[in-house]
Amino acid sequence: MKTVALYFGTFNPLHIGHVSIVRFLNDCPEIDEVRLIVSPQSPFKQDAVNSDMERLDKVKADVARLELNVIVSDVEFHLPRPSYTIKTLRHIKKEEPYNHFILVIGADNLIDFHKWYNFEEIVRNYPIWVYPRIGVPDTQSLCEKYKAVLLDAPMVDISSTEIRIGEKTAGI
Secondary structure (H helix, E strand, C coil), X not given: CCEEEEEEECXXXXXXXXXXXXXXXXXXXXCCXXXXXXXXXXXXXXXXXXXXXXXXXXXXXXXXXXXXXXXXXXXHHHCCCCCCHHHHHHHHHHHCCCCEEEEEEEHHHHHCHHXXXXXXXXXXXXXXXXXXXXXXCCHHHHHHHCCCEECCCCCCCCCHHHHHCCCCCCCC
């Protein structure tokens, strides 16, 4: 049995903040494996610049170039859309019933977590680890509300949206 950290995202593009989180997770002694679950389309985002496959290939190339100790998963590319986290978690658990899975999300996701499809099932069945994000008010109380663990991870002030609209550069 392995403990696997599942870090979901569109990674459009993968940036230094994502890399920092992957490295942080790899340093956690309770984590045996880290997976980037590349989402073909977030139910909350409609602004993809690259095609799904181009983005997936770019994430794989960046991971290889940076020699990150992470598995890039395309599991959501093979599931019905839109990609709902709970449906992906159910699928992965069915395929790997012997493993223990931890959902890794950014604090900004907690603000609208109550809007996630079947979020209650996620809270009941999966540990949630939250990495801090600059500008997210009351993160600790949101973590308590959803029984999530706030990680003492480094904060990087960057987002994929800022990179796509040209406000910041990826730096990877």
